[in-house]
Amino acid sequence: MKxxxxxxxxxxxxxxxxxxxxxxSKKGFKLISVKKGSLYQSLGLQQGDxxxxxxxxxxxxxxxxxxxxxxxxxxxxxxxxxxxxxxEQIYNIE
Numbered sequence: 129m130k131x132x133x134x135x136x137x138x139x140x141x142x143x144x145x146x147x148x149x150x151x152x153s154k155k156g157f158k159l160i161s162v163k164k165g166s167l168y169q170s171l172g173l174q175q176g177d178x179x180x181x182x183x184x185x186x187x188x189x190x191x192x193x194x195x196x197x198x199x200x201x202x203x204x205x206x207x208x209x210x211x212x213x214x215x216e217q218i219y220n221i222e
Contacts, residue, residue, distance in 0.1 A: 155180070155186075155188050156178035156179050156180040156181075156187055156188065156210070156211060157178065157179045157187045157188065157189065157190075157192065157193040158176065158177070158178045158179075159173060159174070159175055159176065159177045159178075159179065160175065161175055162174060162175055167200060167201060168200075171200075171208075171219065171221070172219070173210070174212065176212070176213075177210045177211070177212050178210060178211040178212075179193065179196065179208070179210050180209045180210055180211060180216070181208075181209045182196050182199070182200070182205050182207060182208045182209070183199075183205060183206055183207055200221075205221055206220065206221055206222075207219070207220055207221065208221065
């Protein structure tokens, strides 16, 4: 598992974020870092945020996080639910 995460981290550094599957009881994909000037940063996403879902699609692992990133980058995401500091937040994207 660690080898996969390291490889994924190196790949993602060139995109916009790196993260890991959240091990908390509230499942999601935890952002370990957000690249400055990225789309993620412009949307207000921050290090430590746990991405939970977008447009009723769950984000629980690396594959689902990559699907979210692709759809977000193509402008096809309208709603993102995340957890920050233990509180759920909803972002509506126009």
